[in-house]
Amino acid sequence: MISVARSVTAACALGAALAACGTAGTPDGARPAHARPAASPSATRTPVLTPGPGHLTPVFEHGPRTLGKTVALTFDADMTAGQGPRAATGEHFDNPGLIGTLRTLKVPATIFMTGRWAEEYPAQARSLGHDPQFEVANHSYSHYAFTDDCYGLPTIGADRMKSDVERAYAAIRKAGVPNPLPYFRFPGGCYDHQALRALSGIGVTAVQWDVVSGDAFATDADAVARQVLDGVKPGSVVIMHCTRSAAPTTERVVRTIVPELRKQGYRFVKVSDLIGETNGQGGNRPGSLTPG
Structure with missing residues (x-):
């Protein structure tokens, strides 16, 4: 029987409706041989989890704990539809310094990008999409929540959820990302059975996390770094953000945690x-919806 839960974490504790929570060739090895083709939005061969009963969207939280000390750093590139005027007056929802640091340190990463962010920063989106060190995935079009009561975010109705994800893919591709992956991260990390059912048939795997960095609106880089280092286990997925306005310490955090x-x-x-390594192991069985 599928256990359904809403994943609500402090990683995206935004406090205000329009304050976004932030905002790859693999140098460390080839893709697993058992990777299966994505059902749709990516044209490349990409590993995905098997849907649950009724084609319910599967949820991934972390990799296997027993296959070596691997960790994935993920970064949310957030921007809402209403933040265009703020960007026009100089507020930075991008963080090129952070991306440059990841490149310098040769750290592969997964970027979960809203369609609105891709529209605002098409040159950066295109650069990320063509750099084999990174992979770009979907974080909705405008960072509207897929459940009620999600950190004050405005919500989107169930009848618009699928089209919102498709609109984000279209915007990301238009910005120049040729193969955004069939992975979707819910805004705020908030989801329920209705949201998972609404996205069934698109072919995406919902990607959560098991390590909350706490970088959103943080001012103490050392405290964020300690939280990450204390939380990482083999196979961990760490959630961070790549927007200077909402996560100003993240580049310093990366410079600390990567060598350690x-x-x-x-x-x-x-x-x-x-x-690809999971292939149905651990806490990410096809259709398993336990919270991160």
Whole structure:
């Protein structure tokens, strides 16, 4: 029987309706041989989880704990439809310094991008989409919540959820990302049975996390770094953000945690690598909907 839960974490504790929660070739190894084709939105061969009964959208939270010390850093590139005027007056919803640091440190990463962010920063979206160090996935069009009571975010009705995800893919492709992956991260991390059912048939795997960095609106980089280092386990997925206005300490956090995790023997991979390794193991059985 499928256990259905809503994943609500402090990672996206926004507090205000329009304050977004933030805002890959693999250097560490080839894609697993058992990776299966994505059902749709990506044209490349990408590992996905098997849908649950009734084609219910599956949820991925972390990779296997027993297949080596791997960890995936993920970054949400958030922007809402109403934040265009704020960007026009100089507020930064991008973070090119962070991306540059990841490149310098040779850390592969998965970027969950809203369609609105891709429209605002098409050159950066295109650069990420063509860089084999990164993979780009879907974070909705405008960061509207898919459930009620999700950190004050405005919500989207069930009848518009599928079209919202499709609109985001269209915007991301139009910005120049050729193959956005069939992975979707719910805004705020909030989902329920209705949301998972609404997205069934699109062919996406919903990607959550098991390590909350706490970088959203944080001012103490050392505290965020400690939280990440204390939480990481083999196969972990870490949620962070790549927007300067909402997560100003993240680049400093990355500069701290990357050498320390490497010292501990961890290897950085992308979400696609962890999903490929999972293949139905651990807490990510097809259709398993336990919270992160």
